[in-house]
Amino acid sequence: MAEDSGQEKTEEPTSKRLRDAKEKGDVARSKELATTILLLSAAAAAIMFGGQVADKMAGMMKFNFELDRQAVMDPAAMFMHLGYSIFEALYACLGFFAVLLVAAIVGPIALGGWNISMKAMAPKFSRIDPLAGIKRMFSLKALLELFKALAKFLVVGSLSFLVLYTSKQALFSLGSQDIIPAMSHATEIVIWAFLVMSATMILISVIDVPFQIYDYTQKLKMTLQEVKDEMKNSEGKPEVKGRIRQLQREISQRKMMAAVPEADVVITNPTHYAVALKYEQGGGGAPFMVAKGGDFVALKIREIADQHEIPVLSAPPLARAIYHSTDVDEEIPSGLFKAVAEILAYVYQLQRHKRRQGPAPKAISEQLDIPDELRRDE
Known part of the structure; x- marks a missing residue:
């Protein structure tokens, strides 16, 4: 035996x-x-x-x-x-x-x-x-x-x-x-x-x-x-399960990329991370993230943003904080409301200035208000 x-x-x-x-x-x-x-x-x-x-x-x-x-x-x-x-x-x-x-x-x-x-x-x-x-x-x-x-x-x-x-x-x-x-x-x-x-x-x-x-x-x-x-x-062979997960990621990524043109702003690291945010004015909700990615995906998000004339701003600490604390289609944490509000205010002033409806906006502060618990090091 x-x-x-x-x-x-x-x-x-x-x-x-x-x-x-x-x-x-x-x-x-x-x-x-x-x-x-x-x-x-x-x-x-x-x-x-x-x-x-x-x-x-x-x-x-x-x-x-x-x-x-x-x-x-x-x-x-x-x-x-x-x-x-x-x-x-x-x-x-x-x-x-x-x-x-x-x-x-x-x-x-x-x-x-x-x-x-x-x-x-x-x-x-x-x-x-x-x-x-x-x-x-x-x-x-x-x-x-x-x-x-x-x-x-x-x-x-x-x-x-x-x-x-x-x-x-x-x-x-x-x-x-x-x-x-x-x-x-x-x-x-x-x-x-x-x-x-x-x-x-x-x-x-x-x-x-x-x-x-x-x-x-x-x-x-x-x-x-x-x-x-x-x-x-019953659960599937590891290679088959891996392939299924890969296909699911690809489908999710394509869906995410399709939402980038609807974003109000893309915040970057500037090279390692990129997050695309959207704020529905009058909706009563907080800004939410429609796409995020690192390295190659971040580069792709920036390319799509450039093609559709979506503002791309470099704010490394804020980009890292949003990337690590928020999932796609989720609202940003309340601790980041103030920093994101400054970004969105700059974007809206920039859009009005381009339409010659207002003065040029002031440069974004390099020291955005980010709580210590949401900060992420490089």
Whole structure:
């Protein structure tokens, strides 16, 4: 056995492994639990509807045996008796059959739940392979099923003998009773004996259900390597994930670059950083950043700004502070409001001066008001 080499199945099955197994129709099942539910339901139905069935059957027998000669010789009358008997028998057993139908549906899905799998219903020629069949016959699982069958036989057989032994006086007394009371008494004995013997299956189910769950889990257990491979396949290979992230960055960068022409000003480091800001006058909000970048991206932002005649101003401390404290489409921190206001005021005065609507603006102060907690060194 491999030790920590990924060959020993020591890992619990993952949710994906369980889901894939269910899609193939492989779920935990207990035949003993289904049999127990069916038998107990049949016994309970016999107790609930046994009297009704017995009365109907007695009435049906009385109707069919109390015939005169004319009715016996009349085919139509005999067909009428047959139809009546079939209807009465079905009507009498209707409740009993309904309980059995529900038990037959609930029993198999009590463990593992409802599962319809087209893969499980697909024909597999391996199932009719003689060699595979012989191998299954002499497998460990077949031997275990043999022991289970013997255990069921011993348990049910022993309790059946005990029930019959304790009921021997009641059974012997039937011979001294009239036919109608004897039939009623015999029916009562049979029904309750059947219920007690069916209850023995509860003990077998209590043992079988945990074993089936354990066996199912053991069958689906995974090696450490299988867990790693599944995680890799579900999350994606590193190179694929890296490529996806690269494409996402490129898409985000193209979107960001498309917003630069809408900016009011671009503030630079001047070469390492560039941030593009926009302020919507009358909107009530603070200036927000529409684009930022370093090195090559910063150069690209400046190029686009120049092409669209967006003012590009060099203010290294402010550019670094905005770059490190603000994300794209976010408002700048309140601590930078004053410094950015000076920049925007200069830009607006510069635009009015170019339109010959005002004097030339004063140069921007080299000592902009930037809080120490927002400053970033080179």
